[in-house]
């Protein structure tokens with residue numbers, strides 16, 4: 001039996017489980033993958049939080065296909081992720097998977113640009129929108145409001161070749177109101193009070209140079225139109241929250257959603273898991289013989305929601321977040337310990353650790369084939 005390693009880096013410091021008393025009642029939250037690759041263990045951690053918290057608090061889960069980047073998104077990847085979610089038992093309340101498979105949907109960003117065009121028009125009417133042709137590298141390195149080339153003052157036509165569309169979010173821009181400060185504050189359900197400058201990394205991009213409506217615009221517009229009032233996502237997006245709060249407010253969202261930024265699974269280098277890490281792709285691990293419950297339990301233990309990997313069926317995810325489980329979560333989870341997982345994680349969940357998934361005996365793989 002050759003061990004198949006899933007090496008992980010240090011866990012993010014800080015709490016892993018929200019105080020149940022702080023969870024909003026019956027929230028609408030969402031699972032919103034981009035179909036630019038296969039579903040992997042990092043997505044699974046997000047799914048644990050999304051489905052677990054929704055089920056523990058009487059809420060519902062929306063599934064949104066975030067394929068705003070039309071050059072990188074593939075329908076084949078979308079089909080694969082729908083199949084993977086179904087195999088894992090992670091079914092959204094809205095929309096049914098088959099309606100996404102059948103064709104156009106209000107929950108697939110590429111199907112209808114009208115909501116994003118309308119939002120850009122709102123910002124345009126506030127005098128905030130301008131075309132920018134700054135080189136990508138210069139934009140990525142830019143800090144502070146505006147853009148490297150001060151394009152807001154150049155009057156570049158919006159349709160200029162290679163130009164992106166940006167919007168000022170600073171309080172001093174035309175159309176701002178007196179109650180706008182320079183910062184946006186929120187109270188993260190895991191991390192507590194936070195605040196930040198919405199323009200810290202430059203003015204927000206609304207549409208990229210390829211004509212794609214941008215992630216920050218689409219996510220803010222969609223969360224508002226889909227009625228999402230609880231955003232559950234990884235900590236890599238923590239710093240993006242002030243700008244999204246400001247953008248939402250400028251677009252007329254009176255009551256912002258609540259936010260919960262959960263820990264990430266990381267590679268030994270501390271980089272977050274990505275779609276390029278093929279050894280963590282869900283369908284590959286299922287093919288190797290892991291069961292859906294094995295993978296959910298492995299992800300839960302890896303992020304610190306369980307003290308050790310145990311089989312965790314999707315129907316029991318709410319147990320990760322109910323009051324009775326604070327400080328320990330073994331009582332209502334399936335007691336069987338998967339023989340296919342081992343972990344070297346110590347009792348201190350915050351220390352660097354590594355997890356290892358070992359290839360199961362041949363009999364396990366053949367059993368799966370027979371069941372399928």
Ligand SMILES: [Zn+2]
Nearest residue numbers: 132134147151
């Ligand atoms: Zn510029």
